[in-house]
Amino acid sequence: MPVDHDSVLGPWGWFEDFYPGQQMRHSRAATVGEVEGSGPAKQVMNTAQAHFNDHFLTGSPLGDERLVFGLATASLVYGLASQDTAEHAVAELGWSRLRFRAPVHHGDTIEAFTEVVSVEPGSDDRDPGTVVFRHWGRRHDGVVVFEGERSTLVRRRCS
Template identity: 40%
Template sequence: MATERPAMGRWFEDLTPGMVIDHAVTRTVTEWDNTQFSVMTMNPQPLHLDQSFAETTEFGQRVVNSLYTLSLLIGLTVYETTHGTTVANLGFGEIAFPAPVFHGDSIRARTEVLSARPSSSRPTQGVVEFEHQAFNQHDDLVARCRRSALMRRRPA
């Protein structure tokens, strides 16, 4: 007989519009993070991988792959929002990277619940729209995205 794993994230009922969560976990981005992610995703962009090339750009150094930044942002938010309580990501929208991330930047995340509604076809679930934001150690906004998730309702 399988036992149900306890949820660590919040249930649908716990995620009310207007709620803001400043996430506890932060992460310093390393050169290895950027290189590994770029190579694994077959992204040969020299701005991410070639220091000599990057020094000739307006940034003067390599820039962290923006899709790594997005992945990190979502990952930093999971434990306090959807860990064990999400059924599926339904979509991502309005993704923006207003400032670059560099090796050595420490990233923190904030989430706002934009909307929450019961599912019309799944009575034990609901749809929540989040806005996730990532900030560096200087409090510069470096990434922002909206995410819709199908969430479990609290068991009866």
């Protein structure tokens, strides 16, 4: 039996719902665990020992605990923002302007925020449009740890 995808998707987050300058604080936060914190660094053979050597940062200005791999932090922020920004996405078009502003350690909790940078309609009223989002993540102590832009192709209500 075919699935009616519109019945399982939220009522908000269509192309028409976004406008430049719109800001969102996303409802969920997540604590970075051991596996997602250092696993990706090992998978891509990142040789920075600060990700996987328990004693490497002892006495460092970055703190005494291992650092979370930056792209894991970016992925976490984008994931936390996805319910509000990508539920009706057709395709992820790209990431840009990634900035890692402060260290993230295992056990830190991250929350996500978004601002809509631009909204570009498709070639006609039924085609999906491109929305560029600026996402940022903040640690539980209020420090911004990550910023980045994400371009997404988003369905229209009528398509």
